[in-house]
Amino acid sequence: MIVYKLINLNRKINIRGIIREEEPLNKHTSFRCGGCADLFAVPADEEDLIQLLRELKEMNIPWFILGGGANVLVSDKGIRGMVISMENLDDVSLKEHVLTVGAGMAVSDAAAYAADQGLEGLEFIYAMPGSVGGALWMNARCYDSEIAVVLRGATILNAELNKEYIPFREEDWEYKKSPFQNRNCIILSAEFSLKQGKSEDLWTRMLEIRRDRDEKGHFRAPCGGSTFKNNRAFGAPSGKLIEEAGLKGTRIGGAAVSEWHGNILINENDATAGEISDLIKLVQDKVYRQTGFLLEPEVLKVGEWEEDGDAESD
16 A cells, blocks of 8 residues: 655645645545545635646646545555545625636535525525535435536536636536536536526525425434435335334444434444444445345445455345
8 A cells, every 4th residue: 555655755745735644534524534645735715726737747646636525435554545525615706696606615515605695596505515516426316306407517627637617518417417527627616607586585495405404313423314226216215215124223344324313423422434434335235135226325435445245135
């Protein structure tokens, strides 16, 4: 295993932001587990990010872009190379009804800003964990809406580290799918086309959404939100299939299927990433045995993992 040490890079990397060694990634993910990053950087802004990436590319150091840390499960072995936090890329600007938001801004903060301006369209992502960039990448969906509904376009860094504007095209977007999943790029910012609304009404709706998330237990324990995607072909939401398989409350080590919602797997008691991964696999296997349906995880496993096998069949 290669470990990239900062001492060998000090003379070559010159950014205004922060670089640290052996950063525990459990501090930066909603599951609150996983190992360390060899190197961890927080660029000061977009220009700083591009400078950092150019240096890493020249030195052939791999990197991983981290947004809000939701929907990712970092291996207990950590991530080799450099993890880059986008948290400082959180600028926001408004021109008429078009809201431009940096990829590092929390999606909930973007919704709150829009509501304060009396702009309608982002209420559905209020109180959702994660960043704007992550929400675009996954085409985040909840409460009968999704990012694609309000997206006008996005600015990315392409594989050559040049900026590129990607206008929204409906044919590029599907349920929990975006064009960014199929190309080597980094999302820098998003443009949302919003409608005029009343700030008071928008906040009323967003606080209803927050209460609903509270009641469903999204914030009772560290988790990645909904663990599995819903599939209409299965005839029922994933949470219901998991509940009907008798899996609520199932535990492996410190990981558990929550008692209150079948599709929320939690870090109940200092779970390792391996325990959460094993529990995901167990749920897949048991639901598959009972229904013939293979649940697809929303949670992305990142870092050093051994290969998983396919779900077992009878």
